[in-house]
Amino acid sequence: MHYLAILIPEDEGGYSVLFPDFPGCATQGESQAEALAAATEALSGHIAAMRESGANVPAPRELEAVRADRAWAEENEVDWTRVISALTPVRPPLGHPEKVMVSLDSNFLRSIDSYAEARASPAAAR
Numbered sequence: 001m002h003y004l005a006i007l008i009p010e011d012e013g014g015y016s017v018l019f020p021d022f023p024g025c026a027t028q029g030e031s032q033a034e035a036l037a038a039a040t041e042a043l044s045g046h047i048a049a050m051r052e053s054g055a056n057v058p059a060p061r062e063l064e065a066v067r068a069d070r071a072w073a074e075e076n077e078v079d080w081t082r083v084i085s086a087l088t089p090v091r092p093p094l095g096h097p098e099k100v101m102v103s104l105d106s107n108f109l110r111s112i113d114s115y116a117e118a119r120a121s122p123a124a125a126r
Contacts, residue, residue: 002087003060005039007032009082018076019088020066021058022046036086044091 003022007015010028015035017027019042027042029035050057063085066072073080104112 001060001090003043003090004063004066005036005043005086005088006066006076006078007035007039007084007086008078009084015084017042018078019043019046020069020072021061032084036088039086039088040091043088047090 004020006018006020008018009015014028014030015032017029017035017039019025019039022043025042025046027035027038029038047057066085067080072078
């Protein structure tokens, strides 16, 4: 499932992110990519909390419906000529750790381990 995120460029740099379907849910990022990554995290957490509390999660609105919502735009000071709209995916809620036993080809297992080690090394963090 995807919801609309509105990225608002800030005068001092970076972007604020608002979710028209979720008043009170917002985030920010220094770049568009960072703002979009933060949007996925914020929205997924917000929806998980809503579900946990028994609140109804609204259906996503189309961009045209949000743009027609003048009250929302005025309340949030959205200038449609300056913003970026993007669809934000909602990650499924994380479950609990579960131990499983699987059998894998030994070469495949070594390649997974090698990949994981390379991703975890300090050089990979650059």
